[in-house]
Amino acid sequence: DSGVTQTPKHLITATGQRVTLRCSPRSGDLSVYWYQQSLDQGLQFLIQYYNGEERAKGNILERFSAQQFPDLHSELNLSSLELGDSALYFCASSVSGTSANEQYFGPGTRLTVT
């Protein structure tokens, strides 16, 4: 158990819908990272927040957005969903915001768009 929690574990929704994925980092960690993992693309970095502020942005679509709240939990919002958005979405956390930090991953949310 990494100490990172994600909800829900599974999510099935239709194209065009909007969903919110939730992540609670390990106690004491200030950074939260979001990743998308699909069979053909591997693990893709989406976005990082550090202590409530956006720190780094990866391959995140404009239809996706995220935020980190004062209690440090984070939410990833996915809108206008397409079939290709079906994937595993992982959240990871680390102590600080620097690139050399070790990241601890949650169990993931499996999103299926039908």
Place this chain on the structure above:
Amino acid sequence: TQLLEQSPQFLSIQEGENLTVYCNSSSVFSSLQWYRQEPGEGPVLLVTVVTGGEVKKLKRLTFQFGDARKDSSLHITAAQPGDTGLYLCAGAERNNNDMRFGAGTRLTVKP
């Protein structure tokens, strides 16, 4: 095109054999990490290497960071079925805060 190229993509061996998997890039990294991921679960951190030429050992696993900090290898001695999984390397470029992952090596160790 992946920033980090991992090879081989798939590897199937018998219990007791040794193996090496590789992680290569044209970029220089401030640090590089290795993770192991089992199906349906999140990646689990195995090791972080920071210094060029660094070698770290974790029981039967030996990790090496290249002198130029552009590549890394993972060697497993006497592989066991419990070593089965997807091995991912991830690097943070010196001038960039993004952590980039390789596509991984999927290892199967048969009893």
